[in-house]
Amino acid sequence: MHKLSESRVSLVAAIIAGAATLLFGCTLGPDYARPETEAPAAYKEAQGWKTAQPRETEPRGPWWSVFNDPQLDALLGQVEVSNQTIKAAEARVREARALTQQAQAAYFPIVTANASATRGGGRATIGGSNDVSGGGVGGAVRNSYNVSLDVNWEIDLWGRVRRTVEAGEATAQASVADLEAAKLSAQAQLAEDYFLLRAQDAEIRLLTETVDAYQKSLQLTRNQYAVGVAARADVAQAETQLKSTQAQALDAGVQRAQLEHAIAVLLGKAPANFSIAPEPVATTFPPIPLGLPSELLERRPDIAAAERRTAAANAQVGVAEAAFFPSLTLSATGGFQSSVLSQLFTLPSRYWSLGPALAATIFDAGLRRAQTAQAMATYDENVANYRQTVLAGFQEVEDNLAALRILEQEAAVQDEAVKSARESLTITLNQYRAGTANYLAVVVAQAVALSNQRTALTILGRRLTASVTLIKALGGGWDAAQLPPS
Numbered sequence: 001m002h003k004l005s006e007s008r009v010s011l012v013a014a015i016i017a018g019a020a021t022l023l024f025g026c027t028l029g030p031d032y033a034r035p036e037t038e039a040p041a042a043y044k045e046a047q048g049w050k051t052a053q054p055r056e057t058e059p060r061g062p063w064w065s066v067f068n069d070p071q072l073d074a075l076l077g078q079v080e081v082s083n084q085t086i087k088a089a090e091a092r093v094r095e096a097r098a099l100t101q102q103a104q105a106a107y108f109p110i111v112t113a114n115a116s117a118t119r120g121g122g123r124a125t126i127g128g129s130n131d132v133s134g135g136g137v138g139g140a141v142r143n144s145y146n147v148s149l150d151v152n153w154e155i156d157l158w159g160r161v162r163r164t165v166e167a168g169e170a171t172a173q174a175s176v177a178d179l180e181a182a183k184l185s186a187q188a189q190l191a192e193d194y195f196l197l198r199a200q201d202a203e204i205r206l207l208t209e210t211v212d213a214y215q216k217s218l219q220l221t222r223n224q225y226a227v228g229v230a231a232r233a234d235v236a237q238a239e240t241q242l243k244s245t246q247a248q249a250l251d252a253g254v255q256r257a258q259l260e261h262a263i264a265v266l267l268g269k270a271p272a273n274f275s276i277a278p279e280p281v282a283t284t285f286p287p288i289p290l291g292l293p294s295e296l297l298e299r300r301p302d303i304a305a306a307e308r309r310t311a312a313a314n315a316q317v318g319v320a321e322a323a324f325f326p327s328l329t330l331s332a333t334g335g336f337q338s339s340v341l342s343q344l345f346t347l348p349s350r351y352w353s354l355g356p357a358l359a360a361t362i363f364d365a366g367l368r369r370a371q372t373a374q375a376m377a378t379y380d381e382n383v384a385n386y387r388q389t390v391l392a393g394f395q396e397v398e399d400n401l402a403a404l405r406i407l408e409q410e411a412a413v414q415d416e417a418v419k420s421a422r423e424s425l426t427i428t429l430n431q432y433r434a435g436t437a438n439y440l441a442v443v444v445a446q447a448v449a450l451s452n453q454r455t456a457l458t459i460l461g462r463r464l465t466a467s468v469t470l471i472k473a474l475g476g477g478w479d480a481a482q483l484p485p486s
Helices: 006-023 063-067 070-076 084-107 160-226 232-266 293-299 301-322 367-434 439-473
Strands: 110-126 129-131 139-155 327-338 350-359
Touching (some): 063 160, 070 160, 293 301, 293 367, 301 367
Antiparallel strands (some): 110 129, 110 139, 327 350
16 A cells, blocks of 8 residues: 555656656657549549539439439338438447447547455364364454546557547548448439330330231231232241240230349348339439549549548558557555444545556567568458449549440431331332232331331340449449448
């Protein structure tokens, strides 16, 4: 027990606090700077791209509202509420924030309270024999009562705690960006599935109308066969074509059902409890503001998440380097101890102790050096991942710009092909009715017309999904400024 005067105790505490204050500003490890990346001045595939006018870039709600589809708006509004992948990402955000709070707790001392009461006895020797009785001369029974308060505080001399908190905050920010990336991914996937479903509706409608037309052609052929104008082979060809198209119409329902099921799962619903009624497919493509490639670093949540993980890895280097230096812990204990309960909280029963403890590792067989090397390698890995994520972002934008530009040209050519095929079919049918063409020519013309119309619908679906994918590649209107501050 130390029995110093109150003034001496205050002096010791002041000296320790002053020394801690002088050393508190030291933080080991490199200060973080965002890794450099090379961004092009403009997108290569943006030549001839229709730039959105200022009125078109004004905030009009979520990014999907540019398609002006009320049912799409209603579906995407449910994604954040019901999607289980997003809920898991939200839980990871809470986990990362809790870990940051755990790291911040190391800034403060740990205070523990203790209270105990014990009763014990020993053996005394009288006349060469052991007396083990519970009382009297042969057995001394003693009571002990203790109440104390302990304080332990490790001073953050080398910035280990500060770097740990810094890493935790960066990891929490990365988790928030991951959450936004999960939302954007789920929303974009649902929009793509929705437009593919609408394209499938159009194809099913086309096949149904074609089946009706083929039934009329079959009836015409049967009538001509009945009067001896057409051969039996013509009737068989008409029947074959009708049944084949009916089978195609049924097969188109498989993909539509699967797309509907995929949308249900994205909404967190069982497919059995969800359905979408057929409707016409959208044929308008909204202008999408591209911005500059350098802005992509702030507009994509996955890039922001990769950058924040790099910052966290950089802070961990400082944590590893701090392990090479000694740790300083301030400890204080105070309380009351007495063998008589009624005298426990009296002045003679009090006791206290106060003092610093300095600890350093002398030999660890290279453990700390290996841990530092690991931290630096992890940082280098995250830098490479960040730069690769940036490159992948540029690629996705370029890919979809090229897809939209080329598909627009392809759609124009395909529309001309559809027009020509329909005209050819009309001429061939008239020739067959007039008896100047055989039925095989009709079958060929009908197959060509149907194939070109289905190809046009496929291109339309690809253009719509490429529009969604481009918006996703541009970040969907998100910005890194939305990340919570440290």
